[in-house]
Amino acid sequence: MKEALSVLCLVLLVSVSEAAVTKPGIGEFLGCLRSWPSPESPITDDIFTADNTTTFLSSYLAYTKNTRFASPNYQTLMAIVTAKSLSHIQATVVCAKSNGVQIRIRSGGHDYEGLSYISSVPFVILDLFNLRSITVDVPSKQAWVEAGATLGELYTKISDASETVNKTLEQGGIDVLYKWQLVSSKLLDGLFLRALSQVVNRTIVVEFYAQFLGRADELVAIMNQSLPELGLKRQDCLEMSWLNTTLFWEDLPVGTPTSVLLDRPSKPEKFFKSKSDYVKKPIPKEGIKKLWEALLEFNNNNIVYMQWNPYGGVMDTVPAAATPFPHRKGNLFEVQYYTSWLDANATMGSLDMMKKLYEVAEPYVSSNPREAFLNYRDIDIGSNPSNETNVDEAEIYGSKYFVGNLKRLMEVKAKYDPENFFKNEQSIPPARVKQ
């Protein structure tokens, strides 16, 4: 009996360690890529095999935005293909699929949970940062933007093609924050007023940032009528071009040259974690207080804030089923809870604090489902393993991100990717997979 037991353990150990290190089909995958006809430029210049060299690492880190995922998993990552043409993309998809290799597609690498560049099964990163052309057509109000273009590049192109004037402001207070909930989704379409509760020197500071398409005097008049508690004055406003407002939202000092928008990243700068919520009824003042108290519980070294982004306006005019994005009429605002830190040892504590903050918010936010913003990807709201997509689990996170549109998205997925080749921990499953 003892002997049988040890044999069983040995067998299990071998199979576990093999699963961890074997990268099936890597030779075949690379061979397939290299032999793929590529009329524009040879794909061989754009393959970085995961060989632990500085060249490979800098390629991995260039579009890795979150330090939590800064160490490549050499057990599973096979290569990065930095495609320069459509034929490179075709080659990567076909060669990966035919050799049983998973693909993670990375455009800007901003995915909050790193799903565009991490996986626990053998995979390649199809990196699209080289595909970055932008064409802006002002008369038709349309732009064609390749996936690898940055927002800074897009803003610069739009600004080159058009002329606008904007302004900004900043102030704070708990009563104002309560009142903000009542008015912010009903302001003019050309006015966006964000409220930010932030921990500063062990207390909460609420800041209001607005962007208005018009002149400063006009904005002061509107604000003093809609939200007089804010006490906005002309000197709180800055008039600037629309392009400069994009720097303002990045917290760059006034006067920063707009050429910084064209800079590309080279490595991640911090560890961070975000979560999101949707609010349909104003949060009572006691609720705001509880949320603030939860923010104050974070470690002193963390940057912590709760950002309230108003909906209403144009967001209300698009039917919920018109695009995959479902959070339309009926939402007062969207919340982003955010924390960042610089010390790897603070990771577990920071993630725990975010979970606690999310629990505190539960009574005040949307429910059944508790809606979430896909751009603020949050792996805690439900996820599958890297290489399998359980439909019941997918319906949990999918209904939070897509609400009533999930069913149709699953049908589209079944039509165009019935084998579920393109997948990640929070992908949409093909409808037919359901038992």
Ligand SMILES: Cc1cc2nc3c(=O)[nH]c(=O)nc-3n(C[C@H](O)[C@H](O)[C@H](O)COP(=O)(O)OP(=O)(O)OC[C@H]3O[C@@H](n4cnc5c(N)ncnc54)[C@H](O)[C@@H]3O)c2cc1C
């Ligand atoms: C510092 C920072 C600030 C942010 N600010 C905002 C903000 O103000 N407002 C906001 O809405 N969001 C914001 N985000 C979130 C951001 O919009 C999302 O993370 C968005 O998905 C980023 O796109 P990306 O191409 O950089 O992501 P990636 O990480 O490259 O990709 C995101 C997901 O899409 C998939 N994917 C990428 N390219 C393709 C493709 N071509 N085809 C198919 N699938 C693809 C990836 O595999 C991954 O699953 C911010 C993120 C960061 C890191």
